[in-house]
């Protein structure tokens with residue numbers, strides 16, 4: 001397996017730490033917040049669901065050497081949100097997506113694009129990925145704006161996991177390089 005992605009890294013305003021068991025309470029801040037979960041399946045998670053999700057995210061790191069990071073303000077270490085590079089099945093093919101969710105107090109300050117650019121850099125420049133996808137609900141224009149600002153472009157509408165109507169965005173390694 002290639003070397004692991006960094007467990008800790010910095011962006012201009014944030015520090016990221018790879019998910020560990022000790023991050024459960026911060027994950028709960030997102031999973032139990034109706035405003036955050038409105039565009040992530042619709043319903044808040046029960047504590048049990050957060051524990052399951054934490055377990056799945058630890059396994060992603062073990063399987064692939066990357067996965068979910070927790071992001072904090074660099075100066076105060078206040079928890080801002082989570083970001084991820086993870087696999088999903090696109091028409092039966094295993095591909096990688098970039099994803100993010102932030103506490104509402106930190107919305108509209110450009111943090112999601114900052115997190116996304118850092119994760120794209122890791123995916124393309126450290127892990128040699130050839131393309132990275134992102135997906136969201138058609139009505140989640142804010143998330144689509146984050147994708148556009150991060151260099152991804154709209155591909156098509158599709159149904160995620162045979163259940164959720166979604167929009168699909170993508171950036172290729174060549175496109176990433178051309179923006180550097």
Ligand SMILES: CC(C)(COP(=O)(O)OP(=O)(O)OC[C@H]1O[C@@H](n2cnc3c(N)ncnc32)[C@H](O)[C@@H]1OP(=O)(O)O)[C@@H](O)C(=O)NCCC(=O)NCCS
Pocket residue numbers: 035036037039040099100101102103106107108109110111112113135136137140141142143145146149
């Ligand atoms: C979606 C989310 C990640 C955005 O993060 P953020 O850090 O606030 O993103 P930004 O600071 O770049 O701001 C959002 C951008 O969308 C724009 N925007 C906001 N509302 C919008 C709307 N209704 N229509 C179009 N654009 C909108 C903002 O103007 C801003 O773009 P700009 O910088 O060009 O002005 C954050 O709202 C969030 O965590 N939501 C809950 C979880 C979620 O939906 N995650 C994504 C699932 S795919």
